[in-house]
Amino acid sequence: MQFNDILGQDVLKKELIKQANSSRLHHAHMFVGKMGFGTLAVALAFVQYLFCENKNENDSCGECPQCKKVGTLNHPDVHYTFPTFKDKQKSEELIPSFRNMVSEKKAIFDTNDWLSEHKEKNLKIRNVEIQEILNTFNTYSLEGGFRVQVIWMVEMLEKEINKILKILEEPNPDSLFILVAQSTDFILPTVLSRCNIHKLKKHQNETLSHYIQEIEPGISENKLRPILTFADGDQIAALRYLDDMEQEDSIENTVLSFLRGTVNFEKRPSKNINELIETALFVANQKREYQILFLEHLNHFFSELVVFKFTQTSTAQENYQKALQYFSAQVEVDQIEFAQQEIDKIYSIVDTPALSKFYFISLALKLCKAMSRKEFLIHHKYL
Numbered sequence: 249m250q251f252n253d254i255l256g257q258d259v260l261k262k263e264l265i266k267q268a269n270s271s272r273l274h275h276a277h278m279f280v281g282k283m284g285f286g287t288l289a290v291a292l293a294f295v296q297y298l299f300c301e302n303k304n305e306n307d308s309c310g311e312c313p314q315c316k317k318v319g320t321l322n323h324p325d326v327h328y329t330f331p332t333f334k335d336k337q338k339s340e341e342l343i344p345s346f347r348n349m350v351s352e353k354k355a356i357f358d359t360n361d362w363l364s365e366h367k368e369k370n371l372k373i374r375n376v377e378i379q380e381i382l383n384t385f386n387t388y389s390l391e392g393g394f395r396v397q398v399i400w401m402v403e404m405l406e407k408e409i410n411k412i413l414k415i416l417e418e419p420n421p422d423s424l425f426i427l428v429a430q431s432t433d434f435i436l437p438t439v440l441s442r443c444n445i446h447k448l449k450k451h452q453n454e455t456l457s458h459y460i461q462e463i464e465p466g467i468s469e470n471k472l473r474p475i476l477t478f479a480d481g482d483q484i485a486a487l488r489y490l491d492d493m494e495q496e497d498s499i500e501n502t503v504l505s506f507l508r509g510t511v512n513f514e515k516r517p518s519k520n521i522n523e524l525i526e527t528a529l530f531v532a533n534q535k536r537e538y539q540i541l542f543l544e545h546l547n548h549f550f551s552e553l554v555v556f557k558f559t560q561t562s563t564a565q566e567n568y569q570k571a572l573q574y575f576s577a578q579v580e581v582d583q584i585e586f587a588q589q590e591i592d593k594i595y596s597i598v599d600t601p602a603l604s605k606f607y608f609i610s611l612a613l614k615l616c617k618a619m620s621r622k623e624f625l626i627h628h629k630y631l
């Protein structure tokens with residue numbers, strides 16, 4: 249991975265190169281940000297730059313033996329630890345799959361991709377990794393340079409394994425920690441304080457727009473705008489939205505059917521209810537990644553609705569505009585907040601391979617009540 253392979257993040261790339269070339273390189277680096285901002289990719293490019301034998305002031309060479317080994321995740325002095333799926337399962341077992349994913353997706357992937365690839369659930373960095381990580385730092389480097397331990401999704405460490413982070417307090421010379429996290433919320437302050445933290449910024453719309461136009465030359469402005477709004481600077485979200493648009497049965501249409509079903513709940517027109525239940529069952533029968541996207545799109549619709557209520561403008565796709573106009577006249581902000589809370593509740597438990605129909609029907613009925621002012625007020629009165 250070279251810096252040049254990664255979208256944007258120019259300021260951070262420059263800063264990392266400066267640090268790599270300084271005589272006092274910090275021994276622990278933490279890269280923080282959504283994976284769609286390029287967080288893992290930047291961390292890997294940094295490691296490659298450190299090892300490169302022919303680096304210049306902008307990037308590693310990509311050609312020397314060190315670059316080749318680091319770039320294919322085959323360097324004997326660079327160790328990778330990441331979340332696995334089963335108790336006592338070591339990263340080592342899954343390294344071929346991790347290598348493939350880094351290579352195919354240019355390190356732009358997140359835990360959803362990782363779970364989907366393996367059709368698994370229950371992600372954690374297991375306690376059994378402790379000894380592996382200690383070994384990394386207790387042995388001499390094989391090629392005479394740095395010994396590097398990369399930990400992807402460090403916030404997913406099981407409790408016990410936090411012990412190994414004690415090494416951060418007494419680093420060996422020439423050993424480097426490269427920690428990669430989506431957020432620092434669950435990381436101990438004592439760990440954070442010992443790391444040089446690099447925060448990745450979300451991509452600018454202009455950057456993402458160029459990127460999408462390269463993948464989809466000639467894409468219309470009408471199609472591009474909602475992608476950028478949905479993605480909110482996240483490359484992975486942009487790609488997912490783009491993929492979805494190309495499907496005949498797009499998630500946007502499913503979201504619209506779902507929303508149509510919540511209309512006029514108190515009068516209970518059977519056509520609407522049927523459509524709602526059918527849609528809920530349809531989503532419940534899809535794979536986990538579809539369900540997550542559906543929930544993201546649904547949540548996004550309600551965020552757009554809040555904006556629309558106050559500004560009467562929206563960057564949403566044309567087929568969303570009518571729904572925005574309709575719901576904007578029907579619901580108040582407190583109802584929207586309630587709807588989003590209900591969506592978030594389901595979102596936070598999507599750790600099973602696929603959610604059952606119970607969750608989606610229950611969500612459907614809650615949204616019905618949330619979208620009707622009368623039902624909403626009754627519901628809250630008795631809460």
Ligand SMILES: [Zn+2]
Pocket residue numbers: 299300301302303308309310311312313314315316
């Ligand atoms: Zn090189």
